[in-house]
Amino acid sequence: MAPDLGLILPVVQLGGRPVLGACELRFGAGQVTALLGPSGVGKSTLLRLLAGLMPLPAGARILPGDGGTLAGRIAWMGQQDLLMPWLDLRGNVALGARLRGQKPDLARADALIQAVGLAGREKARPAELSGGMRQRAALARTLMEDRPFVLMDEPFSAVDAPTRHRLQGLASGLLAGRTVLLVTHDPLEALRMAHRVLVLRPGPNGAVAEDLVLPASPPLRAATDPAVLTAQAALLDMLADAA
């Protein structure tokens, strides 16, 4: 199982304005932590800091539980599928290795394509795939990287509700054992997929994270579970209050 991931942050400023408050967070080993909050509160900033897409402010530390570094050990899944239109599905899934100048393991790529239910479409270009299929391809590409830490920035926000529901089930199974940070706007998505839900609430010195009490059942939780629906109502209240 993937190690846990600690993060110590000073106040993070963007354009002279405090975005994230000073905090110490620990994301559970092999667990999905969902991060919610109003738009602009700093969810994506937090994710980008971890992904190395933004320079870490002085005093910030990222502490994987096994004592190693985070660089080269994360997989990133963004809001859009980010498939390269000039590559076929197999080429897109195997993109990481090609970008690092390594020989891609095509057998593994094909196995993952099958795992996300796209077997037979290996040669298809992204334009020939539906929105849901493209997001599944992006999931296969994320898994192809085979990293202990997975950072997801609203990965399913661009697809319709039933597709999103199916994708959550698929992703939950395939990501098992990895330490996942899932930024989402969808309370139900967080409650179905996450072991822990954090709500970022804006404050005068930057946003602070608050834990939500979750149903006792482990994810993947059913959307019809009364405990999930109660928690959803509580989470919506919390989000409305934070906005």
Added chain:
Amino acid sequence: MRALIAAIGILLGWEAFVRWSEVPPFLLPSPIRVGNVLWTRWDILIGHAGTTLTEILLGMVFGSLLGVSTALLLTAWRGGRRWLLPLLIASQAIPVFAIAPLLTLWMGFGLASKIAMATIIIFFPVATAFYDGLRRTEPGWLDLATTMGASRTAILWRVRVPAALPGLASGLRVAAAVAPIGAVVGEWVGASSGLGYVMLQANGRSQTDVMFAALAILATMAMVLWFVTDLLLRRMLPWQPDALSEDTSR
């Protein structure tokens, strides 16, 4: 098909106008007269057309290569942007036609000065279109490539360049359309063969029908060049989104 009907319509109208108005042939020859020149002097015209076509094609090759390498240099090398870009833009303030006599002076009456002319005129649209494409890579792709541990070189060749190919294609289409201008202007300034040379000679002798014949060949060549370029580019970039094409197979 519609284009053909339109062309025939224009030719018929032109013929009718010439007959009805009795314009002297040295001002406006009738299409039949032009066709006759094309038919009887084909052997001479085809040779000149060959010269012009060679100039156009070589100009396209050199201009495109130069444009592509400049765009790559500007993208990959930060100093290049600072030094080369202002120079590149300033160079476009000089009308290309104004330097045609200079080119002829330096490179002679032969093919070289015309190829240089076509190269210069093609270079800029190719360089700017490709450079624009290279700059406007979808930021999400760059983020993704960065998290995958790609080097700057890998990002350039495997993400930025393929993503900029549709931009380059637009530049090449413009190049195909303006290349004949470069070649013909070069020939006007000083040449011993080529369609521009034929036109100049015919103009001096009031052989307007010959001028029109040369013009017709030039226009046909330019159109064929554009369509072939367009077709090749479509074949080579099948993933390029094309909202206007009829088979939006999504």
